Amino acid sequence: MTVEYAHCFFIAPQKGKEEPDSCKYATIKKRSKLYSMLSDLFDKSPRECRIPIVFTSDKQANETRTLILDGIDGKTPTKWLPLADYLSSVTTNVSGLGLFFVIVGTEGGKIRTVLARFPADTAILADTQGDRLQVELIERVFMKNSKSYKAVTYEAANPSASYWEGLAIDKQIHGNITHGSNYWIGAFLRSNYKTDPKVGSLRLADAIKKATQSDISSEARAQIVGAQTLLAGLDGNVISPIEFCNRYTLGEEARNAVLSNIKPEKLRDEAFQFVYAEYRVRAPIRQVSLDNGVSIAAPSGQFDELVDRVADENDRQTYSTSGVVTKDIVRGNI
Amino acid sequence: MDLRHAFLQRHEEILVPTAAKLENYLKKVLPWPDGINVDQISVRAKAVDSFTKKANKVKDGAPKYTDPINQIQDQIGARIVVFFKQDAEAACELVKQYFATIEEIHYVPDEPTAFDYEGEHFVCLTPDDIYENDEEAEQKPEFFEMQVKTLFQHAWSQANHDLIYKAPVPITNDHRRRVAYTAAQAWGADQMFKELRDELIPPTEAPS
Numbered sequence: 001m002t003v004e005y006a007h008c009f010f011i012a013p014q015k016g017k018e019e020p021d022s023c024k025y026a027t028i029k030k031r032s033k034l035y036s037m038l039s040d041l042f043d044k045s046p047r048e049c050r051i052p053i054v055f056t057s058d059k060q061a062n063e064t065r066t067l068i069l070d071g072i073d074g075k076t077p078t079k080w081l082p083l084a085d086y087l088s089s090v091t092t093n094v095s096g097l098g099l100f101f102v103i104v105g106t107e108g109g110k111i112r113t114v115l116a117r118f119p120a121d122t123a124i125l126a127d128t129q130g131d132r133l134q135v136e137l138i139e140r141v142f143m144k145n146s147k148s149y150k151a152v153t154y155e156a157a158n159p160s161a162s163y164w165e166g167l168a169i170d171k172q173i174h175g176n177i178t179h180g181s182n183y184w185i186g187a188f189l190r191s192n193y194k195t196d197p198k199v200g201s202l203r204l205a206d207a208i209k210k211a212t213q214s215d216i217s218s219e220a221r222a223q224i225v226g227a228q229t230l231l232a233g234l235d236g237n238v239i240s241p242i243e244f245c246n247r248y249t250l251g252e253e254a255r256n257a258v259l260s261n262i263k264p265e266k267l268r269d270e271a272f273q274f275v276y277a278e279y280r281v282r283a284p285i286r287q288v289s290l291d292n293g294v295s296i297a298a299p300s301g302q303f304d305e306l307v308d309r310v311a312d313e314n315d316r317q318t319y320s321t322s323g324v325v326t327k328d329i330v331r332g333n334i
Numbered sequence: 335m336d337l338r339h340a341f342l343q344r345h346e347e348i349l350v351p352t353a354a355k356l357e358n359y360l361k362k363v364l365p366w367p368d369g370i371n372v373d374q375i376s377v378r379a380k381a382v383d384s385f386t387k388k389a390n391k392v393k394d395g396a397p398k399y400t401d402p403i404n405q406i407q408d409q410i411g412a413r414i415v416v417f418f419k420q421d422a423e424a425a426c427e428l429v430k431q432y433f434a435t436i437e438e439i440h441y442v443p444d445e446p447t448a449f450d451y452e453g454e455h456f457v458c459l460t461p462d463d464i465y466e467n468d469e470e471a472e473q474k475p476e477f478f479e480m481q482v483k484t485l486f487q488h489a490w491s492q493a494n495h496d497l498i499y500k501a502p503v504p505i506t507n508d509h510r511r512r513v514a515y516t517a518a519q520a521w522g523a524d525q526m527f528k529e530l531r532d533e534l535i536p537p538t539e540a541p542s
């Protein structure tokens with residue numbers, strides 16, 4: 001996809017300022033190294049931006065979306081300036097200075113818009129001249145590799161009819177939702193994660209259930225069951241099914257068993273905020289069945305606490321627990 | 335290919351299969367709390383004639399839709415019909431929790447003294463989870479419309495739509511008044527059952 005234009009805006013933190021200044025801006029020259037870097041960023045954005053988000057709205061109106069559509073219609077930096085000014089108005093001293101890029105391109109009848117924010121940092125410039133080394137502190141350096149880099153991409157044939165869903169990257173999101181992530185996705189983009197926390201959590205729960213019930217080795221099953229007992233510790237964290245597998249170092253068989261039950265494939269890397277309460281609703285019970293016909297069941301997150309297990313040298317398992325009987329019934333097949 | 339034929343192809347190849355998948359998904363994903371009475375969950379693709387008629391609408395002398403295939407958001411319609419108004423409130427909360435919505439409209443008559451169509455309408459993003467692979471998901475309709483109604487609201491709207499909306503002759507004021515009377519009766523039945531349910535059955539907790 002070819003970049004048509006790229007504009008840059010200097011974003012100063014102006015949240016709460018009564019009379020904020022309008023951002024200074026520049027259009028990036030097409031033959032510059034910066035334009036080349038931005039074109040590369042533009043091409044990679046659908047792969048790098050992997051957090052699906054959706055503009056919040058209850059009447060099909062979202063002010064940030066409207067500002068983006070106005071910018072696409074107008075194309076010039078002055079038409080994008082209101083969006084940049086809005087970003088500045090929600091930027092606090094915690095987020096600090098930033099460079100905001102707007103990159104728009106088209107291909108095959110589709111229009112892609114990439115918005116990217118590079119935070120300010122300091123760096124040391126080193127230069128050798130003959131035998132001498134010169135070092136200099138440089139402030140206001142803006143780097144994509146910074147842990148505070150943020151971007152979002154939108155793509156559709158008809159932005160005004162579509163452009164409700166976007167793909168975001170926010171390098172500050174690692175674990176619990178942070179101020180930084182609320183700043184970019186919540187405050188600026190006025191968006192939420194597309195995958196509702198409950199939907200993502202039930203998706204993972206269903207995949208884990210199906211994986212443990214599939215024809216896999218006992219070792220793979222034990223890895224999955226063991227990993228899911230630790231899920232309470234991920235409550236509130238932003239994860240994807242792939243990250244679940246990585247975090248708990250599932251072996252290849254266990255990993256494939258879980259991920260093959262996430263469809264379509266692109267959902268395997270889709271991030272969402274994990275809600276343990278939803279997981280417990282969808283996968284409440286862990287059940288162990290023995291070859292003597294006995295089955296033991298307990299809440300999936302507490303099984304190991306409630307039930308003791310001893311294995312002998314022939315791998316025969318003895319399970320034990322104690323409590324007051326609340327139900328003793330005859331039922332159908334387990 | 336003209337619009338009608340383009341939509342016909344889309345209807346057969348994409349919308350009808352998507353409607354079936356979405357119906358299965360709706361029935362699976364929504365965790366109805368105890369005490370919530372659901373009568374039916376159904377999903378269908380918009381009929382070709384209905385789409386074509388909507389696509390050709392004119393507003394202020396110009397076509398309302400310049401890109402109907404991408405702009406018309408109710409090419410798939412889902413409907414949840416519940417017994418009581420309390421159930422409708424709970425259903426709406428579940429819809430907002432489990433689907434990304436961009437629009438919510440609570441349809442009530444314009445005047446407090448009038449009786450007419452009532453119901454909750456949402457425009458939702460079609461979930462990717464209903465598809466088996468990425469290729470199918472790429473072709474999905476971006477949106478679908480979700481309606482939540484009580485039995486009485488649904489019965490009235492169906493009868494009104496089939497008889498009055500599609501009437502082959504002009505509707506008179508007398509017709510309108512009698513239709514409003516039936517809407518008032520449906521409203522009244524909903525109110526009575528709401529009150530009776532509150533008196534006879536403990537309130538159900540709203541989904542959290």
